Amino acid sequence: MSFAVLGTGSALPTCVKTNDDLSQILDTSDRWIYTRTGIRRRHVITSETVLDLAAEASRKALDAAGISPQDLDYIICPTVGGDYITPGLGCNLQEELGATCPAIDINAGCSGFVYSLDTADGIFARKKARYVLITAAEGLSRIMDWNDRSTCVLFGDGAAAVVLGEGDGLRYLKLRTQGCCAPLHGRFPMGNSPWTKEEPHTHFVHMEGQEVYKFAVNAICTGVQEALEETGLSPEDIHHVLLHQANMRIIDAARKKLSIPEERYHCCIEETGNLSAASIPTLLDLCSRDGLLHSGENLLLCAFGAGFTSGTAILTWK
Ligand code: ACO
Numbered sequence: 001m002s003f004a005v006l007g008t009g010s011a012l013p014t015c016v017k018t019n020d021d022l023s024q025i026l027d028t029s030d031r032w033i034y035t036r037t038g039i040r041r042r043h044v045i046t047s048e049t050v051l052d053l054a055a056e057a058s059r060k061a062l063d064a065a066g067i068s069p070q071d072l073d074y075i076i077c078p079t080v081g082g083d084y085i086t087p088g089l090g091c092n093l094q095e096e097l098g099a100t101c102p103a104i105d106i107n108a109g110c111s112g113f114v115y116s117l118d119t120a121d122g123i124f125a126r127k128k129a130r131y132v133l134i135t136a137a138e139g140l141s142r143i144m145d146w147n148d149r150s151t152c153v154l155f156g157d158g159a160a161a162v163v164l165g166e167g168d169g170l171r172y173l174k175l176r177t178q179g180c181c182a183p184l185h186g187r188f189p190m191g192n193s194p195w196t197k198e199e200p201h202t203h204f205v206h207m208e209g210q211e212v213y214k215f216a217v218n219a220i221c222t223g224v225q226e227a228l229e230e231t232g233l234s235p236e237d238i239h240h241v242l243l244h245q246a247n248m249r250i251i252d253a254a255r256k257k258l259s260i261p262e263e264r265y266h267c268c269i270e271e272t273g274n275l276s277a278a279s280i281p282t283l284l285d286l287c288s289r290d291g292l293l294h295s296g297e298n299l300l301l302c303a304f305g306a307g308f309t310s311g312t313a314i315l316t317w318k
Helices: 020-025 030-037 050-065 089-098 114-124 209-231 250-255 274-289
Strands: 004-012 015-018 041-044 075-080 101-107 131-138 158-167 171-178 184-186 205-207 239-243 299-306 309-318
Touching: 004 050, 004 274, 015 020, 015 250, 020 030, 050 089, 050 131, 050 158, 050 274, 075 089, 075 114, 089 131, 101 114, 101 209, 114 131, 114 158, 114 171, 114 274, 114 299, 114 309, 131 274, 158 274, 171 209, 184 250, 209 250, 209 299, 209 309, 239 250, 239 274, 274 299
Parallel strands: 075 101, 075 131, 239 299
Antiparallel strands: 004 158, 015 041, 131 158, 171 309, 184 205, 299 309
16 A cells, blocks of 8 residues: 545745846846746745745645644655754644644755655555655755855745545655765854864855756656656656756756657746755646646656755656
8 A cells, every 4th residue: 555645735935036136136147047947936935934835835735635734644844954953844844733743854855755755655555644744845045155146046945745645646666866965065054163173164055057967867867767667657658747847958858868748747947946855746736736637647756856866756646
């Protein structure tokens, strides 16, 4: 017994910053950002907390699933970081929702949602749960260097959630980690220990764009091809493709190498930017609420992120 998706929800901060807005504070332009990334605008946290977004997305998913927080048996929060170093966002969310179940965070960079599906699959397999909430939430604008135009323009803030119940909707899931931290990382903030020998550093995200690009395209192509081979499904059997929304050029490069019909790829990056772990579930919620997903259809999810981590899943929609 594995799981089926019972409900989805998402939440974005109210403040929207367009590429033109960024060109007021950085040496950049809408033309550069849009042609290189496919992003037009992103939502950024102003007065909201990451928890606010997580709670809003979770409540929408719980409503869609028709269950209450007290029905939950587990909460998993894929995130690069909530509002606190400790406790984790999952604990904050459990308190905010009034749930009583165990709650954990998973930090697998932008692949966190697919890693969380794997964890949820294990919980269902051990018959430890009837309902699991996965809420991915990111406040990436807080860890960008807003003087680094090559990185800060790519990301946005947001949250998205799914409620999972017992079912047989998971057809395939495979995770990979290729330990390689230098091209994409953010350091833990410096403390004030009088004994540290560390050189001063910031906690901002550092990204070597071209290294990430090469890894990402390869991770998608390898992950998708393996998924098709190992399930015996043909490209035609995949009705919807939801790739991590990192960069339209990454999505286009992978799309050209794979033989899944072009119109089956869904995207929201133009409106949201890269939401890290929240990107795939946000896209899933948008597709679901737009009525694009039908019972019996196969959804292919593929994520890649800092670590380097990657993960591919095939879900059959119920
Ligand atoms: N506006 C204007 N010019 C810029 C900007 C900007 N925002 N950013 C960089 N430039 C300039 C550079 O300074 C450089 O100028 P120079 O030639 O005078 O030195 C020029 O543009 C080209 O810079 P490159 O870094 O070579 O640009 P590139 O074509 O590689 O594009 C990009 C950069 C878009 C980041 C690309 O490398 C890429 O798509 N990488 C993938 C990274 C990614 O998408 N990460 C997502 C987050 S990670 C994840 O989700 C897993």
